[in-house]
Amino acid sequence: MARAVTIRTVAERAGCSIATVSRVINGTARASADAEARVRAAIAELEFRPSEIGRSLKTLRTRTVGVVIPSLTNPVFASSVAGIEAEARVRGHALLVTATDYDPARERAVVDTLVAQSVAGLVLTVADPDSNPTLDMLDAEGIPYVLVYNEPQRIPRPAVTVDNAGATRALTEALIAHGHRRILFIAGRFSSSDRSRLRHQGYLAAMGAAGLSPEPVLELDYIADAPAHRAALESLFGARARPTAMICSNDLLALSIIAAVRAMGLSVPGDMSVAGFDGIAIGRLVTPELSTVDQPTRLMGARAIERLFDMFEGATGRAVEHLPYHLRLTGTLAAAPPDPGAASPLPGPPAGGSCAPAA
Amino acid sequence: MARAVTIRTVAERAGCSIATVSRVINGTARASADAEARVRAAIAELEFRPSEIGRSLKTLRTRTVGVVIPSLTNPVFASSVAGIEAEARVRGHALLVTATDYDPARERAVVDTLVAQSVAGLVLTVADPDSNPTLDMLDAEGIPYVLVYNEPQRIPRPAVTVDNAGATRALTEALIAHGHRRILFIAGRFSSSDRSRLRHQGYLAAMGAAGLSPEPVLELDYIADAPAHRAALESLFGARARPTAMICSNDLLALSIIAAVRAMGLSVPGDMSVAGFDGIAIGRLVTPELSTVDQPTRLMGARAIERLFDMFEGATGRAVEHLPYHLRLTGTLAAAPPDPGAASPLPGPPAGGSCAPAA
DNA sequence: ATTGAGTATGTAACCGTTTACACGGTTCTC
DNA sequence: GAGAACCGTGTAAACGGTTACATACTCAAT
Numbered sequence: 057m058a059r060a061v062t063i064r065t066v067a068e069r070a071g072c073s074i075a076t077v078s079r080v081i082n083g084t085a086r087a088s089a090d091a092e093a094r095v096r097a098a099i100a101e102l103e104f105r106p107s108e109i110g111r112s113l114k115t116l117r118t119r120t121v122g123v124v125i126p127s128l129t130n131p132v133f134a135s136s137v138a139g140i141e142a143e144a145r146v147r148g149h150a151l152l153v154t155a156t157d158y159d160p161a162r163e164r165a166v167v168d169t170l171v172a173q174s175v176a177g178l179v180l181t182v183a184d185p186d187s188n189p190t191l192d193m194l195d196a197e198g199i200p201y202v203l204v205y206n207e208p209q210r211i212p213r214p215a216v217t218v219d220n221a222g223a224t225r226a227l228t229e230a231l232i233a234h235g236h237r238r239i240l241f242i243a244g245r246f247s248s249s250d251r252s253r254l255r256h257q258g259y260l261a262a263m264g265a266a267g268l269s270p271e272p273v274l275e276l277d278y279i280a281d282a283p284a285h286r287a288a289l290e291s292l293f294g295a296r297a298r299p300t301a302m303i304c305s306n307d308l309l310a311l312s313i314i315a316a317v318r319a320m321g322l323s324v325p326g327d328m329s330v331a332g333f334d335g336i337a338i339g340r341l342v343t344p345e346l347s348t349v350d351q352p353t354r355l356m357g358a359r360a361i362e363r364l365f366d367m368f369e370g371a372t373g374r375a376v377e378h379l380p381y382h383l384r385l386t387g388t389l390a391a392a393p394p395d396p397g398a399a400s401p402l403p404g405p406p407a408g409g410s411c412a413p414a415a
Numbered sequence: 416m417a418r419a420v421t422i423r424t425v426a427e428r429a430g431c432s433i434a435t436v437s438r439v440i441n442g443t444a445r446a447s448a449d450a451e452a453r454v455r456a457a458i459a460e461l462e463f464r465p466s467e468i469g470r471s472l473k474t475l476r477t478r479t480v481g482v483v484i485p486s487l488t489n490p491v492f493a494s495s496v497a498g499i500e501a502e503a504r505v506r507g508h509a510l511l512v513t514a515t516d517y518d519p520a521r522e523r524a525v526v527d528t529l530v531a532q533s534v535a536g537l538v539l540t541v542a543d544p545d546s547n548p549t550l551d552m553l554d555a556e557g558i559p560y561v562l563v564y565n566e567p568q569r570i571p572r573p574a575v576t577v578d579n580a581g582a583t584r585a586l587t588e589a590l591i592a593h594g595h596r597r598i599l600f601i602a603g604r605f606s607s608s609d610r611s612r613l614r615h616q617g618y619l620a621a622m623g624a625a626g627l628s629p630e631p632v633l634e635l636d637y638i639a640d641a642p643a644h645r646a647a648l649e650s651l652f653g654a655r656a657r658p659t660a661m662i663c664s665n666d667l668l669a670l671s672i673i674a675a676v677r678a679m680g681l682s683v684p685g686d687m688s689v690a691g692f693d694g695i696a697i698g699r700l701v702t703p704e705l706s707t708v709d710q711p712t713r714l715m716g717a718r719a720i721e722r723l724f725d726m727f728e729g730a731t732g733r734a735v736e737h738l739p740y741h742l743r744l745t746g747t748l749a750a751a752p753p754d755p756g757a758a759s760p761l762p763g764p765p766a767g768g769s770c771a772p773a774a
Numbered sequence: 775a776t777t778g779a780g781t782a783t784g785t786a787a788c789c790g791t792t793t794a795c796a797c798g799g800t801t802c803t804c
Numbered sequence: 805g806a807g808a809a810c811c812g813t814g815t816a817a818a819c820g821g822t823t824a825c826a827t828a829c830t831c832a833a834t
Binding site for chain 2: 789790791792793
């Protein structure tokens with residue numbers, strides 16, 4: 057069957073001890089040119105690959121990194137994992153990937169599984185980076201980790217993210233500058249996303265600063281389900297004056313909301329401007345292009361694991377690192393339609409263009 | 416630091432031998448009620464989690480499955496991985512995920528890495544499932560694997576897929592029935608995708624059966640790059656009569672092509688019908704909805720790892736399993752516009768509706 | 775010639791589990 | 805009441821690497 061060839065087989069073939077073979081493989085000490093050549097030849101002939109398991113057991117350190125994300129089917133997470141994976145591969149590490157399906161209660165179980173696998177460290181996106189027993193446990197055990205997308209507020213933890221509140225505030229201000237007054241914030245469940253909460257805060261800040269009264273937040277499940285989203289919108293629109301713009305706490309939600317709005321017979325952005333958050337690649341392919349806050353998703357993953365590798369080598373920084381974002385104000389964002397009920401529908405500035413990051 | 420607590424610590428605490436602890440944990444033999452209770456109490460108090468590494472070294476069998484896909488950022492692969500992951504989690508297995516970036520030359524290296532990690536088996540999507548030294552190696556080593564999306568033609572290998580040629584033939588026939596005569600097939604690189612090749616064959620079969628001459632295939636890179644795609648289309652349209660419909664070998668490519676077509680000032684589906692293949696979720700959210708061949712992507716992943724688990728228990732079937740697909744003929748697919756150059760632009764049947772699978 | 779430093783190599787312990795085997799105690803059978 | 809059968813438990817040997825330590829050898833300096 058598999059793997060009958062061990063370091064002992066190689067040693068026998070090369071006519072030396074297993075210690076010499078190990079030293080040649082790892083370069084931990086020099087062997088004579090002659091011995092090294094024989095070992096390398098034996099390895100090649102036998103197609104020997106040292107077992108990571110044997111190595112790990114002795115060193116109590118694997119070359120494996122655990123990844124925990126809410127879902128693989130949301131491109132924003134898939135993209136960060138792609139960045140993590142590429143960087144890990146270059147550094148000779150493998151990735152154990154698990155999803156929590158947006159369920160905070162599942163975080164502990166999947167992390168336990170990964171810890172049992174003796175991962176060298178973890179990269180995670182969790183529901184709440186502040187009050188989080190799972191992260192506390194990792195701290196207590198001394199297992200290094202870096203958060204992605206999460207933005208801890210009270211407890212210093214290593215994280216790579218953007219300024220979620222600031223970016224959403226800037227985005228909201230842009231909508232206001234386009235003449236929008238009734239702006240609805242549609243959020244993924246607050247209980248499963250600190251980003252959602254922080255972005256909502258940015259929205260509230262912008263609305264308050266402009267002297268506008270925020271609409272009650274519409275909290276929806278993450279599952280892109282256009283019919284359900286349409287139903288939610290319809291009941292909402294029946295109850296109060298229809299907003300002229302919507303900010304969705306993430307791009308996938310925005311795309312689903314756009315589909316729902318159109319299914320109601322409204323045009324985007326003619327009747328309704330819609331903006332998202334994340335900058336998923338698909339957003340640039342749809343027509344009109346999705347207005348959003350563009351985060352460097354792939355880079356954020358890559359940067360996170362880079363910091364994790366630094367921690368393997370002793371780094372202890374727990375800074376929340378903010379990468380620059382970029383407002384993409386196009387396509388689904390237009391000036392507010394003239395409001396028959398309001399006195400002065402301010403003409404918004406021309407759509408399009410972009411703003412520099414405030415990071 | 417981490418993990419000072421081993422099975423020996425537990426044994427000491429419970430006042431028994433490590434063998435008894437192991438037996439309680441694994442239920443491989445019965446312990447007295449008294450001993451079992453003490454062991455369980457000790458495990459709980461010490462928060463003991465048996466090391467997967469120690470276990471694996473002894474049993475030479477991990478609870479880990481390797482996954483190899485071309486890319487994480489193509490939702491069609493992310494979706495199958497989501498299915499694999501969910502099913503693996505239920506069965507107590509972890510997932511080592513790696514991407515080849517569509518480079519067949521990289522397949523061997525990533526599989527070698529996974530084999531060195533002593534994975535129990537693999538789920539892969541490769542460039543060429545027939546002539547593939549990496550898969551030959553897995554066969555030789557007796558390491559179980561199941562392919563997803565791949566559809567081996569000559570060599571029997573375990574696979575979960577759809578009838579790629581048949582589905583594309585049916586899709587092409589639907590376009591022909593809508594009055595299209597000049598139908599262009601746009602493919603991802605043949606060298607990195609057997610699906611692409613098989614789907615093209617289905618297209619050729621349908622065109623041939625209808626007595627139509629196929630257009631030369633347009634082979635493009637997988638990276639969604641609307642400007643590059645637009646340039647390719649413009650040079651093509653300059654050289655010959657513009658097609659009225661395009662079939663793209665996958666949905667992501669189709670979305671990019673639609674963006675390029677629109678950037679050229681053409682309307683979809685007014686001037687140009689476009690269809691994809693895969694059934695990614697985003698395709699239902701864009702306007703108009705993307706016409707495509709809907710594969711049960713998540714289920715395909717789940718089914719693949721289910722077969723892998725069967726193989727762990729001795730199953731040896733190497734069947735290529737075809738799951739049902741579903742033509743989604745909507746949105747981006749319309750009747751061909753009247754052709755000024757042709758004599759009789761047949762009126763196509765009404766758009767919309769769907770066909771039963773031919774699987 | 776003796777010592778010391780340095781180098782190449784081998785021996786064996788160890789990492790945390792599983793499990794074959796041994797052993798002592800109880801219960802059953804005749 | 806002797807032996808068999810069974811049961812719960814412990815001891816110790818793997819599994820495939822890494823590495824501390826010991827050893828043997830070479831060479832330069834005294």
